[in-house]
Amino acid sequence: SKDNVNWERVSLILQNAGLSHEAAERQKLIFEHSYAVAFAYDGDLLIGCGRALSDGICQAAIYNIAVDPLYHGKQIGRAVIEALISQLQGCTIILYTHPQTIALYEKFGFRRQKTGMVLLQKEQNEVEWMEKEGFLLPKAYRFGDNTYEIK
DSSP states (O other): OOTTOOHHHHHHHHHHTTSOOOOHHHHHHHHHTSSEEEEEEETTEEEEEEEEEEOSSSEEEEEEEEEOGGGTTSSHHHHHHHHHHHHTTTSEEEEOOOGGGHHHHHHTTOOOOSSOOOOOOSOHHHHHHHHHHTOSOOTTOOOSOOTTSOO
């Protein structure tokens, strides 16, 4: 539910994961405008979150899966992902993830794509961070086995 969420905690958890630097008020708007959300709690303490955008019929995209570092290794992220997938039944689901977590998503049946693209319209330091972390291939990178690619 999007009700009674501690948006300061959402903001902090996403910042700690390096997934977003938006303030609590912006996170509230972002999650409220999302098609599906999932939050994990330890009692009253929010410890994990995730969201998805979707048309609710055939296409969806998962974003912002993050867990408080104190709860890593306890299957909380898995539970958040499962909760989102259950809300997206019948949809093709896409996502992009940190290169270090690819194996996790493969366990859910996600497959890597060769043709994913992103247009980053953010601050230059975020683009540089994404390049450094391995999210982006070098500019004009070609796999070499596609005859239709620009040479």
